[in-house]
Amino acid sequence: MHLAHLRLRDFRNYRRLDLDFQPGFHLLIGDNAQGKSNLLEAIYLLATLRSFRGIPGAQMVRHDQPGYFVGAHVVGREEHDLKLYWSTSKRQISLDDRNIRRISEFLGALRAVVFCTEDLQLVKGSASRRRRFIDLLLSQTDPTYLPLLQRYTKTLRSRNALLKQRSIDESALDSFTQELVTAGNQLMHHRTQLLPRLSPLARLAYRRIALDQEELRLEDHPSVRGDFAVELAQSRHRERALRQTVIGPHRDDVRLLLNNRPAIQFGSEGQKRSIALALKMAQVEYLTGIHGNPPILLIDDVMGELDTKRRAAFLPLLQRAHQTRSQVFLTVTQNQHLIEGPGTVGRWHVNAGSVTSVRIDD
Numbered sequence: 001m002h003l004a005h006l007r008l009r010d011f012r013n014y015r016r017l018d019l020d021f022q023p024g025f026h027l028l029i030g031d032n033a034q035g036k037s038n039l040l041e042a043i044y045l046l047a048t049l050r051s052f053r054g055i056p057g058a059q060m061v062r063h064d065q066p067g068y069f070v071g072a073h074v075v076g077r078e079e080h081d082l083k084l085y086w087s088t089s090k091r092q093i094s095l096d097d098r099n100i101r102r103i104s105e106f107l108g109a110l111r112a113v114v115f116c117t118e119d120l121q122l123v124k125g126s127a128s129r130r131r132r133f134i135d136l137l138l139s140q141t142d143p144t145y146l147p148l149l150q151r152y153t154k155t156l157r158s159r160n161a162l163l164k165q166r167s168i169d170e171s172a173l174d175s176f177t178q179e180l181v182t183a184g185n186q187l188m189h190h191r192t193q194l195l196p197r198l199s200p201l202a203r204l205a206y207r208r209i210a211l212d213q214e215e216l217r218l219e220d221h222p223s224v225r226g227d228f229a230v231e232l233a234q235s236r237h238r239e240r241a242l243r244q245t246v247i248g249p250h251r252d253d254v255r256l257l258l259n260n261r262p263a264i265q266f267g268s269e270g271q272k273r274s275i276a277l278a279l280k281m282a283q284v285e286y287l288t289g290i291h292g293n294p295p296i297l298l299i300d301d302v303m304g305e306l307d308t309k310r311r312a313a314f315l316p317l318l319q320r321a322h323q324t325r326s327q328v329f330l331t332v333t334q335n336q337h338l339i340e341g342p343g344t345v346g347r348w349h350v351n352a353g354s355v356t357s358v359r360i361d362d
């Protein structure tokens with residue numbers, strides 16, 4: 001799969017941009033604050049309908065403009081036209097010029113994995129970071145997952161609103177409870193199925209990246225240990241006191257263990273960085289395994305931070321992107337590879353919201 005064309009209108013610091021990309025390895029070269037990350041953000045947005053910087057739509061609209069547009073032509077086994085328009089009053093997504101209401105229909109037309117400095121938060125940050133990672137991976141591989149997650153989240157919100165009221169409508173609470181348990185059980189089922197498949201991929205990736213011999217393992221750390229309905233009933237006093245639903249998959253975590261010890265407590269800085277990288281590489285491997293072809297890789301600013309060995313761990317991924325006619329977009333501040341990858345097909349100079357092709361002999 002590759003992104004053959006990208007079109008931006010009033011997105012971040014891009015007024016208008018129309019670019020054609022070949023499959024293969026693309027370097028985006030430019031000083032700070034020129035628009036390199038913005039470009040990757042636009043691609044990631046089409047793939048996931050979220051910003052990898054975790055920010056809301058309004059910030060992505062070019063200053064003083066009403067809305068932004070991001071569009072792409074994607075070529076894989078099938079070809080697709082993706083369009084996304086966002087303004088405070090109107091949001092529209094379309095696939096092949098057909099308006100899409102369920103975002104799960106849109107996801108999957110373009111698959112991407114981003115590597116960025118924020119990834120370290122997967123290790124250091126709160127459980128919600130790791131849940132979001134797992135949720136994204138499941139959304140990227142199973143079209144039924146996202147609607148399920150949305151159903152659960154909506155029910156949870158209604159149930160919490162009810163628990164905040166002075167006098168609680170018990171029959172309404174009962175029906176939200178039932179719905180929460182039904183959706184929650186399915187969510188937990190998906191998550192527990194994923195972890196044993198993801199963990200070995202992360203372990204292998206970690207081995208490739210890290211300078212130590214320790215073994216990485218991902219362990220499910222569910223909020224519900226046995227029967228959701230029973231435990232929810234048991235938490236009744238606590239949830240009335242705290243006025244919110246205190247157990248359920250919205251409280252799940254994934255433990256990251258190095259030689260069976262929690263990396264968050266015992267890992268060094270370097271090990272934490274390697275784990276973050278390994279998780280993302282495991283995401284790439286998992287997606288490739290499920291779909292039979294690799295996702296587009298968006299590598300933002302991370303190469304400069306890595307030593308030679310960790311950088312070299314990217315090589316097999318780059319090689320495969322090259323062989324399968326997939327794509328890699330890599331940002332750098334100077335005109336340098338930082339990595340001896342397969343032949344670069346595109347060198348682009350990014351400067352104040354404009355992107356120009358750089359000739360190899362420049």
Ligand SMILES: Nc1ncnc2c1ncn2[C@@H]1O[C@H](COP(=O)(O)OP(=O)(O)O)[C@@H](O)[C@H]1O
Pocket residue numbers: 011012013014030031032033034035036037038039059060061062063350
């Ligand atoms: N909504 C926006 N409208 C206009 N410019 C923006 C907007 N958001 C960010 N920018 C500008 O984009 C630039 C940063 O782009 P970015 O892609 O993060 O840079 P880098 O090339 O360092 O990755 C800054 O100059 C910033 O002011």
Ligand SMILES: [Mg+2]
Pocket residue numbers: 033036037038300301331
């Ligand atoms: Mg940047």
